[in-house]
Amino acid sequence: HNDEAIDYFNQALRIRPDLAMAYNCLARLYYNTKQYELAADNARRAEKFKPEYAMAYYHLGLAEAALNNKGEAEKALEMSLKYEKDPSYAADTRRFLEHVKASGSTGLPSEVNDLAGVEKLIKARAWKAAEASIHGLLESNGSDPILYNNLGYVVAHQRGATPHANYERAVLYYKQAIKLKKGPFPSAHYNLGQTYRLLDDDKNAEVEFRQAI
Numbered sequence: 001h002n003d004e005a006i007d008y009f010n011q012a013l014r015i016r017p018d019l020a021m022a023y024n025c026l027a028r029l030y031y032n033t034k035q036y037e038l039a040a041d042n043a044r045r046a047e048k049f050k051p052e053y054a055m056a057y058y059h060l061g062l063a064e065a066a067l068n069n070k071g072e073a074e075k076a077l078e079m080s081l082k083y084e085k086d087p088s089y090a091a092d093t094r095r096f097l098e099h100v101k102a103s104g105s106t107g108l109p110s111e112v113n114d115l116a117g118v119e120k121l122i123k124a125r126a127w128k129a130a131e132a133s134i135h136g137l138l139e140s141n142g143s144d145p146i147l148y149n150n151l152g153y154v155v156a157h158q159r160g161a162t163p164h165a166n167y168e169r170a171v172l173y174y175k176q177a178i179k180l181k182k183g184p185f186p187s188a189h190y191n192l193g194q195t196y197r198l199l200d201d202d203k204n205a206e207v208e209f210r211q212a213i
Helices: 002-015 020-032 036-049 054-066 070-083 087-102 115-123 127-140 145-156 163-181 186-198 202-212
Strands: none
Touching: 002 020, 020 036, 020 054, 020 127, 036 054, 054 070, 054 087, 054 127, 070 087, 087 127, 115 127, 115 145, 127 145, 145 163, 145 186, 163 186, 186 202
């Protein structure tokens, strides 16, 4: 899926070479596929055409962290905070920035090649970084129910401007986790129940909570 999306946005840029949104999306996609130099390059291009692009600076911060360029990562994340208008996204970026500053080296992407790395990001409440890392892991292991359960969890916690849409996405990921597990999966059923509750769907929430017991 990442390869198809990369082709799509590159085609768009052949038509509109100044389309900042396409460069930003490519930055995220290249980050997902561990092509960190390309991710950083496309994030910088996005900033060139849209200097106040908070998300592009965030993606540059992720890429610089992946390349163990701690100072550059911090600068990019600070710029993202400068322009980010959504309080939820700003809080997420601030948590990731604090994590980068607190670590002796950024280390995140080099460590996030397994479930333990993902869980570190979740513990740090770096939701967007965790989501990107999980998508990268799913490229090589798309049948891991635990990854889908974690993906639902991090998506549900990204409130942003459209929390309802995030909850609906989380529901799909939890359902996929349960489908792939092919057996008892109490944590996924519990998480799904909690998300149904957030969607004011008490009937389905009760069903999932019963499955979790």
